[in-house]
Every structure is written in C-alpha cells, then in structure tokens.
Amino acid sequence: MAVADSAAVSGGLSRHVPVQPPGHTIASGAVAGLRDADLATLCSLAPIRVLDAGDFLLRAGDRDPAIHLLIKGEVLLQDGTGATLLEMGPGDSIGGLDSDAADVALYSTIARGPASVLSLSRETYDGLGEGIKLRLLSQRQLRQQALMQRLAARDRDLSAQNQALVEALYHSRLATDTGFSRSEAVGEVIRKVPRLPVSTATLLAKLFDERTSHAEVVDLVKSDPSLTSTLLKAVNSPLYSLQHKIDNVNHAVTLLGFDAVHQLILSESMRKSLPETPRFREIYQRSLETSQLAFATAQAVGVGRPAEVSTIGLLREIGGVVLELLKSQNPRLEGLLATMDSAGLGAELLRAWNLPEGLCRSIQFQHYPEFALPEHVPGDVRENVALLHLANRFRDRIHAADVSRNGPFPDAYLAALGLTGVGEQDLFLHKVRPRLMARPQALPKSLADALAS
Numbered sequence: 051m052a053v054a055d056s057a058a059v060s061g062g063l064s065r066h067v068p069v070q071p072p073g074h075t076i077a078s079g080a081v082a083g084l085r086d087a088d089l090a091t092l093c094s095l096a097p098i099r100v101l102d103a104g105d106f107l108l109r110a111g112d113r114d115p116a117i118h119l120l121i122k123g124e125v126l127l128q129d130g131t132g133a134t135l136l137e138m139g140p141g142d143s144i145g146g147l148d149s150d151a152a153d154v155a156l157y158s159t160i161a162r163g164p165a166s167v168l169s170l171s172r173e174t175y176d177g178l179g180e181g182i183k184l185r186l187l188s189q190r191q192l193r194q195q196a197l198m199q200r201l202a203a204r205d206r207d208l209s210a211q212n213q214a215l216v217e218a219l220y221h222s223r224l225a226t227d228t229g230f231s232r233s234e235a236v237g238e239v240i241r242k243v244p245r246l247p248v249s250t251a252t253l254l255a256k257l258f259d260e261r262t263s264h265a266e267v268v269d270l271v272k273s274d275p276s277l278t279s280t281l282l283k284a285v286n287s288p289l290y291s292l293q294h295k296i297d298n299v300n301h302a303v304t305l306l307g308f309d310a311v312h313q314l315i316l317s318e319s320m321r322k323s324l325p326e327t328p329r330f331r332e333i334y335q336r337s338l339e340t341s342q343l344a345f346a347t348a349q350a351v352g353v354g355r356p357a358e359v360s361t362i363g364l365l366r367e368i369g370g371v372v373l374e375l376l377k378s379q380n381p382r383l384e385g386l387l388a389t390m391d392s393a394g395l396g397a398e399l400l401r402a403w404n405l406p407e408g409l410c411r412s413i414q415f416q417h418y419p420e421f422a423l424p425e426h427v428p429g430d431v432r433e434n435v436a437l438l439h440l441a442n443r444f445r446d447r448i449h450a451a452d453v454s455r456n457g458p459f460p461d462a463y464l465a466a467l468g469l470t471g472v473g474e475q476d477l478f479l480h481k482v483r484p485r486l487m488a489r490p491q492a493l494p495k496s497l498a499d500a501l502a503s
Contacts, residue, residue, distance in 0.1 A: 123165025231394035284318035369396025
C-alpha cells in the first residue's frame with residue numbers, strides 16, 4: 051500500500067492517516083542505535099506517518115515495498131489470530147524481514163498508542179549511504195532474532211498446552227469406564243449370543259499361533275466337514291459374485307489364496323452368530339471390508355501378521371452384537387447404552403468364547419486412537435491397533451466419509467508403524483489400493499465396486 055495515501059483502521063473504522071512530508075526534524079537521541087546525523091538524513095528524504103492507538107500500519111497480506119522506521123511510541127506485531135508476537139519501539143523497523151519475496155506483509159502491525167513511523171521507499175533506502183544502511187540492518191537483525199525467539203517460545207507453549215489437552219482427553223475418556231462391560235448383566239447377554247463353532251474357534255487359535263504353517267491350516271479345513279461346508283457356502287454366495295462355482299478346498303485356496311480362505315470361513319461363522327436383521331447385516335458388511343483393508347495394510351507396511359490383523363478387523367464390531375441385544379432387552383435405557391464402549395463388550399464376548407487373548411486385547415483397545423496417542427496403547431497390541439485404525443480410515447476414504455471422526459492422531463499412528471514422512475493418502479493410493487485391486491475376486495463385492503468407482 052502506498053505511503054502517502056494509505057488508510058488505517060481505528061476502532062474498526064477506516065480513516066485517513068496524517069502524513070508529515072520530508073523536511074521535519076526529530077529530537078536528538080530519539081532513536082536508539084542511530085546517530086542524530088542519520089536521523090536528519092532520513093527525515094530529509096522520507097515522510098512520517100502518525101498513528102493513533104489501534105491504527106494498522108500494515109495488515110498481513112498487504113503488498114508494501116517500503117521500509118518503516120518506528121521513531122516514536124510502540125507498535126505490536128500480530129499473527130492472523132490477533133496474538134502479539136513482538137512489541138516494537140523506537141529504532142525498530144518493519145518491512146523487508148517481515149515480508150516475503152513479493153513484498154507481502156507476513157504479519158499485521160498495529161499501534162499500541164500514539165506512534166510515529168518514518169516510511170522509506172525501497173528506492174530511497176537503496177540510495178542511502180552504506181553506514182546508515184548498515185546501522186538500520188543491524189537494528190533489523192536484532193529485532194528478527196527477538197521475533198524468532200518469541201515464535202520459538204510460543205511454539206513451545208502451544209506444544210505444552212496441546213500435550214496437556216491430549217492427556218486431559220485421555221484421562222477423561224478413561225474416567226467414563228464404569229466396568230459395565232464386566233458386569234453380570236452383560237455376562238447374561240453374552241451367554242445368550244450363539245458361540246462360534248468349535249471348529250472355527252480351533253482355526254482361530256491356530257491362526258494366532260505363530261508356529262502354525264499354512265499347510266496345517268489347509269489340512270484342518272480339509273479334514274473338518276463343518277469348515278469345508280462353511281468355506282464353500284461362503285465363496286459361492288452372491289457376496290463375492292464369482293463367475294465359476296468352486297466345489298473343493300484346493301480350488302478355493304488356488305483361486306483366492308490361503309489368507310482369503312481363512313477370512314471367508316471366519317466371516318461366514320461370524321455371520322451365523324449375528325441375528326438376521328438389517329442392523330446386523332450392516333455390521334457384517336462393514337466388518338468384511340475392514341478385514342480386507344486391514345490385511346492389505348499390514349502387507350503394504352510390512353508390519354504385524356496380515357492374517358491376524360484381518361481377523362481382528364472381521365471381529366472389530368462384535369461388541370455391537372452385545373450392545374444391540376442389551377438395547378432390545380432394555381429399551382428404556384437405550385440412550386444410556388448408546389454411550390457404552392462397544393470395544394470392551396466385544397472383548398468380553400470373545401473371552402467368553404475362549405478366543406486368544408491377543409485377539410481380545412486388540413479388540414478391547416481398538417478405539418484408543420480416537421482419544422489417545424500410541425504410547426497409551428499396550429505394547430503387545432499397539433501394532434494391531436494402529437493397523438486397524440488405518441484400515442478404518444481407509445474405509446472412510448473409500449466411502450467418502452469424514453476421516454476426522456476416527457481420531458486426531460493419524461500421523462502418530464503411522465509413526466508407531468515406522469512410517470515417518472509418509473502421508474496417509476499416499477500410503478493408501480500407492481501401496482494399499484494396488485494390493486486390493488490385484489485380487490478383486492477375494493474382495494466382497496461392495497468393496498470391489500467402491501474401489502473401482
């Protein structure tokens with residue numbers, strides 16, 4: 051903005067800022083760091099702008115190539131939120147160091163009280179003697195150092211405040227745990243939920259045993275008529291829309307792969323444990339998609355055991371079964387029950403089914419990324435929880451949902467998996483999505499269609 055005809059704001063209203071033309075005088079010693087002869091030279095070349103309290107010398111974003119020397123009063127350097135970054139007095143200069151390469155002001159400068167500013171055009175500044183320019187530059191460098199120190203201190207303060215808020219969020223969320231998921235009322239409901247078939251529970255136990263080989267699991271499926279029937283029924287269902295019917299375990303393993311076969315068996319077994327209602331079909335569909343995403347994410351980042359993580363994804367909403375049953379039995383308490391932690395309910399149900407404790411704990415802590423940093427998640431399940439968290443966020447992205455509802459710490463959970471400097475979106479687009487698209491026949495149709503579109 052031009053020096054001679056600029057407007058400033060006082061009390062929110064635009065007004066003309068008085069300007070004294072070149073040729074005025076300034077009292078001896080008025081500006082620390084500059085000689086009286088320097089001041090006399092400057093006054094003979096540049097106008098003085100007179101500011102009242104609240105007047106803006108510059109607003110952030112103003113284009114102004116001039117260099118402004120404060121000769122009387124105080125001005126405040128403020129950021130876009132109105133927070134004061136630096137208090138400036140006689141001898142300080144504004145412009146140049148406060149602007150980008152295009153002479154755009156990075157901060158706003160506002161008068162604290164009556165102030166006078168000598169405004170030098172860039173041409174006038176360039177024509178000054180080297181001695182004056184050196185002394186002005188020295189003053190500007192001192193102020194720049196003070197500004198950097200103030201910004202660093204503010205960053206430290208904000209970081210400390212942020213950490214305090216994060217800890218407060220964590221402890222307030224923990225305070226809501228009343229132990230209801232371990233109560234007798236919940237125990238009664240859990241006992242009414244159909245258990246997973248014994249053969250499926252055996253399969254799960256083997257999958258969570260790191261000593262189990264793929265061949266052992268395939269042999270178990272082949273030797274158990276219940277598992278074979280479950281597999282063939284699931285793989286030939288409309289959910290997968292395969293072009294040719296599969297009639298034996300070997301064919302299924304060859305076409306889909308070992309991990310997809312075990313996912314199919316577990317998903318079909320879980321479906322049998324859910325009531326046949328729209329609500330539970332919705333839970334089942336989401337779980338199938340999350341399971342596939344968790345598997346592909348674990349493979350893409352090379353962390354955890356993909357088959358184990360996909361199983362956790364498949365069972366992640368099993369607590370919803372208990373919660374829905376509690377609501378149906380206690381309709382008057384539906385509002386209260388809606389605040390219950392479904393993850394805790396799910397973990398207790400899986401423990402009642404005698405499933406591996408690693409699976410139960412991964413389900414129990416799955417919601418921690420919504421309110422806690424990774425260090426608050428127990429180390430033995432942290433990777434599983436982080437992978438499941440990413441899978442949930444990826445599913446939201448695929449279906450154009452709001453990913454922010456899944457928690458404010460995505461970068462922290464990426465770092466917990468050793469992924470520093472990797473963006474969530476890049477990870478999905480360049481590593482996870484290609485793995486999913488490479489085996490569309492193994493995906494539930496809803497997920498394959500969403501990825502294709």
